[in-house]
Amino acid sequence: MPALQAVRPNPDVLEGLRLSVAPMMDWTDTHCRVFHRLLAPGARLYTEMVHANAVIHGDRQRLLGFDAGEHPLALQLGGSDPALLAQAARIAEDWGYDEVNLNCGCPSDRVQAGRFGACLMREPALVAECVAAMVAAVRVPVTVKCRLGVDDDDDYAAFAAFVDRQVGAGAAMIVVHARNAWLKGLSPKENREVPPLRYDWAYRLKRERPALPVVLNGGLATVEAAQAQLAHVDGVMLGRAAYHDPYVLHLLEAVQTGAPVRSREAMLEALRPYVEEQLRRGVGLKHITRHLLGLYHGQPGGRGFRKVLSEGAHLPGAGWGLVEQAVAVTRVQAERCG
Template identity: 55%
Template sequence: MHMPETDNFKPLDRRLSVAPMMEWTDRHFRYFLRLISRQTLLYTEMVHARAVVNGDRERLLGFSGCEHPLALQLGGSEASVLADAAAIAQEWGYDEVNLNVGCPSDRVQSGRFGACLMREPDTVAACVAAMQDRVDIPVTIKCRIGVDEQDSDQALAAFVDTVSRAGCRHFIVHARKAWLKGLSPKENREKPPLNYERVERLAAEFPGLEIAINGGIGGLDQAEAFLKQFHGVMIGRAACSNPWLLAEADGRIFKRNTAPESRTAVALAYADYCADMHQAGVPRSMLLRNIHGLFQGVPGARQWRRTLSESMSGKLAPDAIIHRALDAVPATDAA
């Protein structure tokens, strides 16, 4: 079994992170993002704890050593299974284990995990306690501000209070409530109104906890403003549509001089990665599906996206497709 090299178990700097997103934050997109920001905390897609325990761990958990700092997000509600999965995550070198208490999809609800667990704080607390008994790495929670009719400051505070008493010190709060019936997961990311003020009040009520905010955050200006009130900011879809927004994160947020040279340099480095991964059997579509936003906002973005898409119908290797797409971008706009 491949075990990635790691320099983890250092204190995590959670000032900025990229949210766990299904069909987005796989290991290839995370590698791509790591070429843009060396410091931003990255999260996996959600993986069910039973899959970690019983499934193909290389496929589910494998990552490149450069992806640190890296957190594994787990789904589940069985304390013993989550504890086993957390122990496996630590063995594999992850820096953090995060429990999903925010996903509103029907599939997740039918399995009794995700956002529906906000109605069961004692269950979540038992899961956190069991995981912490098995690992030395942090166990964190990602939740919503409410669910269905459970939609008040008092209910959110009671949830956080119960779970924090089990030992959780870090909560990432998506500043929208979840409607478990009547809205799709996509609609649950957009339709329930954002309520940043509730998260602000939560952070003020629990000054001894680390509260990070998530939901609708579009760039580093907004992130820097929120960091005056919160321990961390999590960016989601904005990092997918415009990953280059993270290029200034290392300097602006982390005060580290590790910014990438240019978009072109990132594309070329990722092309080298794609060549190795494709030779190892990874499909082109998996390698190229999430990099279309690299040139977002600059002249040449449309040519880049179009060339990537059109080249998929041929037989070119993924690295050759990236080189072809770069040739379509004006050189003066490739920085």
């Protein structure tokens, strides 16, 4: 593996590597990321996947805009045209993103029809062309997020060869969603749950390529499960768990950094200035509070918190007082349960 012998950990890549939040369509928008940044100040955050064509031709403020506090922040791109991806990567760098990540893992029908996402796992040469074009276009790290394979692929050597090809083209880090992607017969949701997890492939990849930064994604839902992986890989990436139970991000970063654990109410109070500023700009409360619904996941009173926000945030004039009302209801219900 001659190309891999020259790989050296890049400090810019390693920042925030131990904990990151996966790019999630329709979820990890800027409001979500601001909240996650408060929960985990050192974690790396990712945007939703944006197609290269959209970056080039679309509403960039809507697609690429972010709050200055979100760094370190990566833009995930979709696409399979090297020239377009290179152009989109340059735009991302100009907008101030810290990393550009290429999606080689999304299994949706729309993505397959556009010849990008998980189906690129079977086109390693094309992916390498894309990576090389982006690396030549920008100074920020270019990384790849991939699956183990597609459909019934069951060949570690083929997976490792795919990775080697991308690293040889200049990829600075590999994020491994440690399951196959089924291109037919499973929905995107089922693709996140049904194909069996194979953490051992990610472990082996790191063991055989110790200088290559490897981040593990898939099925990590608790602090204990995530921490256990750090004996084998450089970092862990939480997906749906970070969204449905966001406080786990705060607990995980506290374990990793030794920072004091803050209460859920303290986290909400820290978010208040951002929420009130967005309200002044005309953003509806519902666009922000939808990302807060899981904050009291598994806690006494959590249902009341969700109910108040779900029923009231879309109403005209809804403001910060609704969040305070939700917390008060939660507190009362928790006291009754206690």
